[in-house]
Amino acid sequence: MLSLRRAPEYLDALVMVRIGTLLLLSQASVPFVATVEAASPALVALEYQVSPDAGGCPDAAGFQAKVGHQLGRDPFRAVSDRRVAVQITRRDRGFVGVIHWSDTSGRWVGDRRLSAPRQSCDGIATELAFSVAVQIQLLDTLASAAPQPPPPPQIPSRPPERVTASPKERGIPAPPSVGARPAGRLQLSLGLGPSLALGLLPQPAALGRIFVSGRVARFSLEVALDGALPSEQREADGSGVSLDRFAAGAAACGQGQIFAVCVTTALGLLRARGFGVDSPASPSALFSQVGARLAAAHGLGRRYFVAARIDAVLMLSSWTVTLNETAAWTTPRVGALVGVDLGGRIF
C-alpha cells in the first residue's frame, strides 16, 4: 500500500518544474516534426464517489476545482475516452482514497490508493486531486509527442456528482506492471542473473551477468557484462586446460506483453590456462559472437521483474587451444546460453 502525506509546497514546485521541463522538451520538438501539430490538452471524464459517512469532503465540483487549480485549466468533460474514477471512503481512523484509470479503449490501466490515517476528508481529497493533476499533465506531455486523435466532443456541462450510499469497500487490484507504463516514456532497468553456457566452453559452465536496459515503447536496448566460471578440459594423464570467458554484449529487442525477441552481439576475452604440464602457459584472445534471444518477463510489483531467456550464439571467432602441441579444445561454431535475470526499474 502506498501512503502519501500531504504534498508540501516545495514538492508541488518540484513536480511543476519536472512537468515544465517535459513540456519545454515536447514543445521544442514540434518544429522538427512537420507532421505533428500542437497537441490538444488531455480531457478526462470524472466519476467521483464519496461514502455517506465521510463528512467534510468536497463535492465533485470542489474536487474538479482542486484539480483545475493544479493544472491551471479545467480538464474534465462529461464524455471522454479517458476516464478517472475517484473514490473516498471513511475508515475507523481517517480516510482511504482510490484513483482508478481507464485508457482510451476503456481498458483498466491502473489504480492508485492513498490513505490518510489522521487527516480530514478535504486533506485526502487535495492529495487525490494532486495525483490526478500530475497524471493528466503527463498525458498532456505524451500527447504532444504523438499524432493526436480527433478530440472528443466537448460538452460544456459539468459531470453529475454521484454520491454512493455506503459503498462496499472494493479489493484493491495489483499495481500496473512494468509493461503497463505509458508508452513512449524511457524506462531504464538494471539487473543481474545466472546463466548456463552450453557449447561455449569445454564443459557446461555457470555464467553470471549484469545488465542495463533502456526501453521505449516496444523497443529496448541492453548492454551487459558477463563472466563464466572456469571450465576445464582434462586429459587422461592429468594435464589439461582451463578456460575463462568474459564478454561485453548488447541486445536489441522487440518487446511484447510478456515475450521479447532480440538480436545480440558480444565481444569477449577467452583465456586458456594449461595445467599438469612442465611449462604451463596462459594465453588470451578476443572473440566475437552474434546471436538471437527469446525472453519472457514477469513483473514483480511496480519496480521489479524476473525474466527467463535463451540465447542461440554463433561464434565469429575460431580459436584452438593446444597442449603439448596438440589441439585440446576448439571453440565450437554454435552454442547457447540459458538463464534467468532479476531486475529493477531505475525510472
Next chain:
Amino acid sequence: MVASCTGTLDAGRDHPRGLLPVDQRNPVIIYNDASSDNWMGEYAALLANNGGPPLAAIVLTASSYWPDANANATGWSDLMTAAGESGLPGLPSVTLSGGKPFTRPTSGDVDDTPANNSAGGELIVDLSRKLSLPWRPVVVLVGTQMTDVADAYLIDNSVVDRVVVVSSLGSYAAPNGAMGPPNGELDSWADWIVAEKFQVVQVSTFYDQTTDVTAADVPNLPSDPLGAEMAAKQPNLFTVTTASDQVSVLSVALPTFVTGVQRASPDTSAAFDPTQGPPLVPTTDGNVWIVTQIQSSLAGACLRLLLLAPGSSCS
C-alpha cells in the same frame, strides 16, 4: 593477448625428462616370459606405486628361454599378488598370450605378414587406444621376443602412433646396434617389423643385477609377501648380466639412468638374417634410440629406497 579472429592458443607443453622420448609419465605394458630370472616385476610394481610409470598390463608368453607359458604366467601372477598384499595397489592381472614367432613372407614385405591375432597383440592395440595421448604414448616394455608387438601392428597399423617400444634386447658396438641376443634372436622377423614401423628404444646395456639385492640384504627385506618372494628369488637370480630385463623399466622411470644414447634406424637394405633383426645404423633423426650407457648404481639404490621407505620417489 591475441587480437585476430582465429588462431591457436598455446597453453603449454611438457619437456623430455632424460634422453629418451618417453619417461615415468607414460603408462607401460610389460611383455615378458619368466619372472624368476630378474627383478623386472619387482621394479615395475614398486615404481608404479611410487611416482614411476603406471603399470597398465602384463602380457606373458613362452619363449625359447622359458617355453612353459603357464609357468611364466603363474610366476608373474604370484609376484603381483605378493606385491598387492604388501601395500602396492592397482596392479594389473596377467594376460597369457600364445603368439608364435613370425615367418618372413616370400615378398619380404612386412605388410604381407599374416597377423597372429594373439591375446597380447590385441591387448596392446586396445590399451593403446584407451590410454595413449598424442604426446604420451603407451610404452611396451619388452623382455622377450618382439612377436606380440609386431602382431599389434599387423592387427592395427595405426598402433605405431600410440605405442613406443622399450626393449631389453640386442647389443651395441659403436657405431651400430644389433637386434640379436638377448631376445632379438627369438623372432627375427618380428624385429624387422618392429624396427621398421615403431619408435623403438633398444636398451643394449645391462648390469650385474645380483648387486641390487645381495644375500646380505635378504634379512633386511620387508617382512611382507613381497619381501618373502624376493628373498626366495635372490639365491636363484641369473648372474648373467643380459638377464637384467629391468633395464627397460629403469630407463623409462629414472630420468638419469640412461646416460648415453645413439639415434639409429634399421638398415632395411641388409639381407634378412634369421638369427637377428635388421642392423641399426646411426641416423640423426632415426626411429631407434640405442641406449649405450647407463648409471647402473641407481638401480639397487632405487630398489632399496622403495622397499625400505615406501612412498619415496627414485626420480
